[in-house]
């Protein structure tokens with residue numbers, strides 16, 4: 001990343017097959033505020049597509065127009081960032097055109113449950129991530145007809161435009177200064193099962209040390225013979241809602257950050 005400072009290490013951590021919407025990486029050599037900046041960029045500064053305007057032609061359902069519109073807004077859609085611009089950055093200057101808007105239609109007649117998959121668009125790449133997300137139930141004879149407009153937006157404006165949940169935790173170093181008396185008690189009371197007793201000696205299980213949450217249960221039980229210290233390394237988890245791949249979220253966030261820093265440098269250059 002330009003302009004900030006060099007981090008010593010970023011390491012991609014193994015992930016399970018069923019966690020394909022998640023990304024885990026270890027980051028070290030940076031300050032916690034920097035890691036938090038990344039978290040905020042991932043969640044708030046990466047654009048995704050969501051329904052913003054809804055025009056109702058007919059709504060006989062039990063829900064008010066506003067509620068149906070709100071529910072439609074929260075449906076995540078597969079987002080292709082190459083095809084759409086943020087309205088504020090579009091050539092049309094936010095008036096609305098094919099490069100910054102996507103029209104959608106929905107027609108349904110009861111009795112039925114209206115699902116996200118009932119929404120039709122002209123762009124085959126834009127599909128609801130969860131087709132079985134219910135919007136509203138219609139009874140016999142009730143109808144719902146509407147036209148909606150989806151636009152790119154940012155999570156800092158509304159959470160419907162957030163691409164993911166991102167969070168991190170700090171890793172710890174555990175030092176056993178002197179063998180404590182209550183070895184079995186420490187093994188049993190560590191909620192993350194990080195210790196074992198081998199040849200009557202308390203040891204840290206190396207593969208499990210990154211699970212430590214710094215709860216200090218071992219410190220309390222060892223009368224100060226165990227020391228747990230933050231390691232200045234963090235594990236970041238990104239859980240994508242599906243609009244973008246987790247790696248795409250990271251790349252886009254870094255691009256945005258670089259752009260913001262460049263803008264800042266340009267503004268600074270103009271100061272006399």
Ligand SMILES: [Zn+2]
Nearest residue numbers: 090092097100
């Ligand atoms: Zn436009």
